[in-house]
Amino acid sequence: MNDTPQRSRAVFSTEDFGLMKEAIGEHIKKIADDPRSAKFSNLYHRLGRLG
Template sequence: MATQMNTPQPGTPEPARARAVFSTEDFGLLRQAVAHYLHEIQDTPQSVKFSNLYHRLGRLS
């Protein structure tokens, strides 16, 4: 079974852009929640991953 690529035909409108899932305010709330969780799991190997996530969320807001 061959797969087809959906390419726009001449004269047809382009598909609408996807809407954002999170708002700017959501990133601030997520960052706050991650910060709280970081205090709960400090000194565990998992805390490094959450610390990185915390900093990445800070760059987005």
């Protein structure tokens, strides 16, 4: 019996991060006057560091 935990598989591919960043970038433009745009902008930049 193998007690070593199995490595989890990635949920998103590298290409997915680029697509999400592009979609969020477009969304930020549409909600520029919304206070939530700052949160989306932060997410956009975090995604840029990943992929």
